Amino acid sequence: MIKRLLSTNLAWRMSGLTYLTAVIATNGYYVNKGQLIRIGKEENNTLLKYLDKSRNLLEFGSGIGKNLIAISDHIKFGYGIDINPYYCRIAKILTKRFGIQNLLFFRYDGKSFPSLPKFDIIYENGVFERLPKEAVTHYVETLRKDFLSVGGMMILYFLNENAKHIGFTKRLGDSAYVFWTKEEITDLTTRLGLKQIDVHEWPMAYVYVLSDSDTLKSYFPHF
Numbered sequence: 435m436i437k438r439l440l441s442t443n444l445a446w447r448m449s450g451l452t453y454l455t456a457v458i459a460t461n462g463y464y465v466n467k468g469q470l471i472r473i474g475k476e477e478n479n480t481l482l483k484y485l486d487k488s489r490n491l492l493e494f495g496s497g498i499g500k501n502l503i504a505i506s507d508h509i510k511f512g513y514g515i516d517i518n519p520y521y522c523r524i525a526k527i528l529t530k531r532f533g534i535q536n537l538l539f540f541r542y543d544g545k546s547f548p549s550l551p552k553f554d555i556i557y558e559n560g561v562f563e564r565l566p567k568e569a570v571t572h573y574v575e576t577l578r579k580d581f582l583s584v585g586g587m588m589i590l591y592f593l594n595e596n597a598k599h600i601g602f603t604k605r606l607g608d609s610a611y612v613f614w615t616k617e618e619i620t621d622l623t624t625r626l627g628l629k630q631i632d633v634h635e636w637p638m639a640y641v642y643v644l645s646d647s648d649t650l651k652s653y654f655p656h657f
Contacts, residue, residue, distance in 0.1 A: 450520025460497045467531060474504030480634060481589060484643060485509050489554035492581055495561030496539060499525030506534050514539040552583040563593035563611045575626050578646055588644040592619050597638035
């Protein structure tokens with residue numbers, strides 16, 4: 435009963451009412467603000483080679499801003515969008531707390547995206563694991579079509595079956611999460627016309643680096 439209650443949309447949205455509840459809901463356990471950003475830097479360290487200080491980045495499902503704040507020194511400008519308005523509020527407080535000037539956070543309703551420009555990089559981390567696979571297909575297609583610059587890059591995180599029965603999935607149980615195989619991800623990206631640039635196998639997830647254009651190497655010379 436408790437797990438079912440905690441897995442509801444209402445409980446998830448209300449988890450952002452305070453920093454304490456938000457950080458436990460998104461990080462799995464409590465850490466102070468400085469520790470949160472250090473964790474974000476450690477988690478995103480392997481992805482820094484794909485970033486560029488001349489490029490703008492959109493994070494889909496930015497939560498309380500951990501990832502964007504952690505990589506803010508490695509991009510020109512970052513936008514975060516999240517369905518939880520309380521998370522966006524906390525993210526704004528954290529950027530002010532750390533004196534970061536190149537990030538903005540927006541709330542969206544899960545259907546209509548806010549008015550945004552095109553982006554050189556689109557990043558998602560920890561969102562697709564709570565969405566039906568058909569919804570993931572819709573979001574990836576929409577993000578690519580409406581918000582990715584020609585020659586841009588998508589960095590997408592997919593929870594894999596190594597996460598079953600362990601780690602953070604214990605909180606709500608495996609049934610509350612959606613797990614992906616490499617074959618399913620390849621099918622998804624191929625159908626949407628995305629080319630695989632790189633694949634990272636994290637302990638509980640696959641992180642795919644993708645592009646929809648053959649001009650990636652001219653847009654990101656280090657590739």
